[in-house]
Amino acid sequence: MRIGFIGLGRMGKPMARNLLRAGFALTVRDVSPGPVQELTEVGAEEATSPAEVAERCDVVLASLPDVATTEAVFLGPDGVVSRSRPGQVLVDHSTIGPATARKVAEAASKKGAAFLDAPVSGGVERAADGTLTMMVGGDSEAFQKVLPVFRAMGKDVRRVGDVGAGCVVKLVNQLLVGVNVVAVAEATALGAMAGVDLPAMFELLRTSWGASTMLERSVPRFLARDFSPAAPIRLLRKDLGLVQELGEQVSARLLLARAAQEVFGEARAMGLEESDITSVLLALEQGDVE
Known part of the structure; x- marks a missing residue:
């Protein structure tokens, strides 16, 4: 299973690094070259767009700064959903509203993909040591499929309901x-x-x-x-x-x-x-x- 991670900021970079430490094959994407280079030097592969991440990965994770960026990364013309496929699981770890989560989930479902909103809490320190709290909304089968991925980044990981509940x-x-x-x-x-x-x-x-x-x-x-x-x-x-x-x-x-x-x-x-x-x-x- 290849994992994609989009958004390598304060939280995203240490979360992605923990996926590498756990042995997952990882493809990364960020608008800044610095964090991408840091992770490719320790085993990750680079993608040039969110769409390319979706093409190459079975599970796509994102950690983004705001609602507008989330919508652009997932729903834009070169976004994740544009290249999604049946059986794929898309995850947003960003802090967004439940309405945005449902909007992305609806678009993903039209491609046969599942979407989970999985925001995190614990700050940079707990992102680095892999002990984040993760509250997840979405399909229970999709949640179980990616639970090993979540546990590489978080200590207390729970599904709290349908799409939007995590938000x-x-x-x-x-x-x-x-x-x-x-x-x-x-x-x-x-x-x-x-x-x-x-x-x-x-x-x-x-x-x-x-x-x-x-x-x-x-x-x-x-x-x-x-x-x-x-x-x-x-x-x-x-x-x-x-x-x-x-x-x-x-x-x-x-x-x-x-x-x-x-x-x-x-x-x-x-x-x-x-x-x-x-x-x-x-x-x-x-x-x-x-």
């Missing part, structure tokens, strides 16, 4: 990420402005009900003032936009998601769009400007 779970996760990182930053700014010892405060919070994954991730960055972009604000703002779109579609009240998006908007206005999501602290440290 919904990922957007729920991104809502929690956005709200939590803003809450941790707001709490940190409050503690600092009130004059408490931050390291001592953080140690107590770690064993209190306020503990969270985002607290654990944020604390070292806050203390070191290290906002290098492992997870840039730009991408989380995009995800929170998709969360709000989904909320409108299902008539959900998303008060906290909107509030978090507003704070990230303030950070963007400060020029922090490419900084890590924890840099939202810098916006909150300005205090109440009203």
Whole structure:
């Protein structure tokens, strides 16, 4: 079974590298030559277009930055679906909305191919060590077929329903990420402005009900003032936009998601769009400007 991987960015490149380590035959495609060269030097083959990846591979995976790129890669004139065939499985690991996933799945089904939406969570670190969480939507038979492929990249891999369900779970996760990182930053700014010892405060919070994954991730960055972009604000703002779109579609009240998006908007206005999501602290440290 030959695997194709399109999109070798922060997440895609380490995910693709883990497929090589697991022994899969791999064909890769990216608009940037650098990551392609890195992987071809360790055993991957290069394709010149998404369509060529589809021609050469039994399973095609993609990790892409936004909805527009996903639609272009899968549905464009030289896209994956243009050369898809019966029995093939197409997978998108990107963070997109469920409507986009269903659109791609419908096009793939006309060629006899299956489509799975399989967004991931865990960041660059867990992408590198192959322990990502993967939430998958789509046909159960197709899921079982590619499960060994998924397990080369992820530790907790689960099918959560039909096409689009994986996207919904990922957007729920991104809502929690956005709200939590803003809450941790707001709490940190409050503690600092009130004059408490931050390291001592953080140690107590770690064993209190306020503990969270985002607290654990944020604390070292806050203390070191290290906002290098492992997870840039730009991408989380995009995800929170998709969360709000989904909320409108299902008539959900998303008060906290909107509030978090507003704070990230303030950070963007400060020029922090490419900084890590924890840099939202810098916006909150300005205090109440009203």
